[in-house]
Amino acid sequence: MLAAIGLGSNLRNPPHNVRAAIRALRRLGDVRACSQLYSSKPWGKTDQPDFCNAVVLLETQRSARELLEDLQSLERRLGRTPGERWGPRVIDLDILTYGEMEVDEPDLQIPHPRLYERAFALVPLAEVDARFQAAVAALPPGETVALMPEDEQPTGEFSAGLSQRVRTLAAAFRETDLIRLRIEDEFEDAIEIRRRPVPAGLPAPAQPQGAVPPGVPANLHPIKADLVGVFRFSRPTVTEGEMLDGDRELAYVDALGIRNPVRSLGGGRVVSVLCHDGEPVEYGQVLFEIDRG
Amino acid sequence: MFKKVLIANRGEIALRINRACRELGVQTVAIFSEADRNSLHVRHADEAFCVGPGPVPRSYLNIPNIISTALITGCDAVHPGYGFLAENARFAEICADHGLTFIGPRPEVIAAMGDKATAKRVMKEAGVATTPGTDILSSVEDARDAAKAIGFPVLLKATAGGGGKGMRVVNAPEELERAYASATAEAEASFKDGRLYMEKLIVKPRHIEVQVLGDSFGNVVHLGERDCSVQKPSHQKLIEEAPAPNLTAKARSALHDMAVRASRAVKYSNAGTLEFLVSGDHVYFMEMNTRIQVEHPVTEMVYNIDLVKEQIRVAAGEQLGYTQADLKLSGHAIECRVNAEDPRNNFAPAAGTLTNVVFPGGPGIRVDTHVYSGAMVPPFYDSMIAKIIAWGETRDAAIARMERALHETVVEGVNTTIEQCLEILATDRFRAGRYSIDFLPSLMQSVPV
Numbered sequence: 036m037l038a039a040i041g042l043g044s045n046l047r048n049p050p051h052n053v054r055a056a057i058r059a060l061r062r063l064g065d066v067r068a069c070s071q072l073y074s075s076k077p078w079g080k081t082d083q084p085d086f087c088n089a090v091v092l093l094e095t096q097r098s099a100r101e102l103l104e105d106l107q108s109l110e111r112r113l114g115r116t117p118g119e120r121w122g123p124r125v126i127d128l129d130i131l132t133y134g135e136m137e138v139d140e141p142d143l144q145i146p147h148p149r150l151y152e153r154a155f156a157l158v159p160l161a162e163v164d165a166r167f168q169a170a171v172a173a174l175p176p177g178e179t180v181a182l183m184p185e186d187e188q189p190t191g192e193f194s195a196g197l198s199q200r201v202r203t204l205a206a207a208f209r210e211t212d213l214i215r216l217r218i219e220d221e222f223e224d225a226i227e228i229r230r231r232p233v234p235a236g237l238p239a240p241a242q243p244q245g246a247v248p249p250g251v252p253a254n255l256h257p258i259k260a261d262l263v264g265v266f267r268f269s270r271p272t273v274t275e276g277e278m279l280d281g282d283r284e285l286a287y288v289d290a291l292g293i294r295n296p297v298r299s300l301g302g303g304r305v306v307s308v309l310c311h312d313g314e315p316v317e318y319g320q321v322l323f324e325i326d327r328g
Numbered sequence: 329m330f331k332k333v334l335i336a337n338r339g340e341i342a343l344r345i346n347r348a349c350r351e352l353g354v355q356t357v358a359i360f361s362e363a364d365r366n367s368l369h370v371r372h373a374d375e376a377f378c379v380g381p382g383p384v385p386r387s388y389l390n391i392p393n394i395i396s397t398a399l400i401t402g403c404d405a406v407h408p409g410y411g412f413l414a415e416n417a418r419f420a421e422i423c424a425d426h427g428l429t430f431i432g433p434r435p436e437v438i439a440a441m442g443d444k445a446t447a448k449r450v451m452k453e454a455g456v457a458t459t460p461g462t463d464i465l466s467s468v469e470d471a472r473d474a475a476k477a478i479g480f481p482v483l484l485k486a487t488a489g490g491g492g493k494g495m496r497v498v499n500a501p502e503e504l505e506r507a508y509a510s511a512t513a514e515a516e517a518s519f520k521d522g523r524l525y526m527e528k529l530i531v532k533p534r535h536i537e538v539q540v541l542g543d544s545f546g547n548v549v550h551l552g553e554r555d556c557s558v559q560k561p562s563h564q565k566l567i568e569e570a571p572a573p574n575l576t577a578k579a580r581s582a583l584h585d586m587a588v589r590a591s592r593a594v595k596y597s598n599a600g601t602l603e604f605l606v607s608g609d610h611v612y613f614m615e616m617n618t619r620i621q622v623e624h625p626v627t628e629m630v631y632n633i634d635l636v637k638e639q640i641r642v643a644a645g646e647q648l649g650y651t652q653a654d655l656k657l658s659g660h661a662i663e664c665r666v667n668a669e670d671p672r673n674n675f676a677p678a679a680g681t682l683t684n685v686v687f688p689g690g691p692g693i694r695v696d697t698h699v700y701s702g703a704m705v706p707p708f709y710d711s712m713i714a715k716i717i718a719w720g721e722t723r724d725a726a727i728a729r730m731e732r733a734l735h736e737t738v739v740e741g742v743n744t745t746i747e748q749c750l751e752i753l754a755t756d757r758f759r760a761g762r763y764s765i766d767f768l769p770s771l772m773q774s775v776p777v
Binding site: 104108112262263264265290291315317318319320 | 362377378379380381387392393394395396397399400401426673683740741743
């Protein structure tokens with residue numbers, strides 16, 4: 036179902052909060068469209084910052100009520116700071132429309148009851164859903180909103196935005212000796228950039244993603260303990276570098292007086308022996324590494 | 329005293345046991361599943377061994393790997409905590425077979441108390457009041473006589489029954505004949521066995537339990553009672569307190585006397601809990617738990633005693649060293665369970681990463697927990713992530729302190745029961761200390777979802 040969600044904030048750094056909420060909404064469904072950010076004057080108290088508003092079209096599998104719960108949970112998550120259990124909400128999220136559905140319950144009304152009176156909701160909505168353009172013209176006099184300045188806009192946040200950030204970071208990254216850089220923001224978005232290994236004097240080869248760094252055998256196979264006990268080598272004792280021509284018992288784990296064989300499960304070169312005779316081993320502990328070639 | 333104890337558990341109780349061992353100068357070995365590698369109980373122990381993957385049967389119930397861990401690390405005792413293997417008589421026997429002391433009662437006592445029918449018989453013989461009831465009823469006349477003797481309301485139950493089939497509440501004599509006929513017919517249709525028996529229906533009882541402690545020299549003391557009547561519809565406890573508020577003097581002394589008498593009768597050693605249903609002056613034995621309980625801290629707070637240390641001491645063959653007269657109750661304690669679950673979504677357990685965690689502190693507050701900011705809540709285990717315990721000189725002071733502590737608490741990343749605990753603490757019924765096991769289910773129904 037396609038739902039229109041109105042976002043609004045006027046605490047701390049409103050455009051930042053709205054952009055963060057747009058990013059977080061991607062986890063609730065597929066963000067199909069996002070309006071630009073608008074600003075509107077708070078009426079009454081004037082010592083508050085201007086409101087920042089936007090509307091997102093979200094394709095979601097969630098029911099209207101489930102979506103409402105998700106949004107409320109997101110409001111709490113984005114808005115709460117330690118010690119401020121009942122503190123102000125930094126972001127307001129409202130379901131403006133949910134497909135063609137109409138809901139009229141005490142805690143959930145769709146379409147939003149004041150949608151047609153509020154420029155800060157209707158104008159961004161009309162931007163992403165043309166059906167509402169006529170309603171904008173019918174807004175009460177005095178209901179106006181302004182576009183946020185260009186540098187506050189979400190730079191195509193949910194599609195181009197991330198790659199934009201990656202490109203900027205990657206450019207800065209190239210000027211350093213760093214091998215790996217991971218940046219996480221407070222909303223759990225993470226970007227990780229790794230330097231591609233470049234052998235000295237050679238042009239960088241085109242490597243598929245997930246390729247193994249040079250020097251590490253491509254088919255390294257760990258042999259793990261599947262129970263807790265004492266590690267013992269079987270005879271003859273296997274050594275690093277040894278070639279195994281087939282399945283062989285390398286060692287055993289002595290558990291409760293029972294000898295539990297550890298087998299190589301095939302041939303290959305023994306790259307590492309990771310245990311000493313008589314050492315206690317735990318479940319899942321890697322005992323040998325074998326290069327299957 | 330033991331040299332090294334294997335802690336066969338996870339979560340907050342594993343940490344709790346580790347703390348007791350540390351203070352006694354006993355070394356510890358933790359076990360953990362692959363899902364708990366970064367859990368706090370692993371970091372606090374002297375040694376830690378992975379015993380299997382996340383699912384419980386392959387790790388925390390993996391007896392061969394647990395015993396093997398104890399043996400290769402040179403442990404001389406095993407503390408089972410609660411849940412998992414704590415009330416598994418077979419595990420206690422296996423420990424003994426491998427020369428490991430099981431920190432708990434003897435296996436035969438665990439087995440006897442684990443079987444409801446045996447437990448009830450043993451308790452009756454020890455003079456403990458159980459729910460009045462009958463054997464199989466031969467006729468409606470038989471049922472009428474039985475109901476007169478027991479007193480209305482009564483419950484007719486199918487002997488082959490389950491899931492409420494063939495069960496009828498009978499409030500008055502004139503309802504009996506009809507209820508008997510329909511319950512028989514229903515039981516006959518459902519189980520091909522129409523035989524019925526009768527039990528007294530205890531209306532809106534309180535769930536009150538008594539903590540006992542015994543040593544291997546026959547000394548037994550009680551450490552008062554805990555009121556655990558704040559339970560979810562699934563009977564899971566959410567808030568517990570000690571002592572029980574507004575308990576009649578008659579009921580209180582009956583509870584304490586019966587608990588001690590029953591424990592002596594089975595020569596109980598180590599910590600145990602007898603659970604009762606209480607209605608006015610009447611108390612009825614339900615079951616005995618042969619382990620340390622989740623809610624043991626409220627007792628520790630009002631008796632200023634370390635129950636887990638006492639468990640270890642008596643298991644190591646020491647005497648209690650004090651008598652009932654030495655034990656003095658002081659003040660009031662309340663525990664709130666913080667579960668990673670959603671009270672608005674029928675308490676479905678919630679797994680995930682705890683993005684931010686801040687626990688309360690200050691005078692009279694104790695927090696038993698294994699989680700921290702950034703910790704994962706794996707989907708395999710119990711949803712409890714913390715216990716917050718508040719002590720006060722009076723019950724009112726303890727409630728005020730608990731409210732203060734819950735407001736200080738921040739858990740982000742998963743939904744928790746904190747807000748529901750606050751709602752409960754704010755109700756007139758809780759504040760007056762006049763609630764029974766129907767309290768939380770009815771409160772939940774009245775809250776709009």
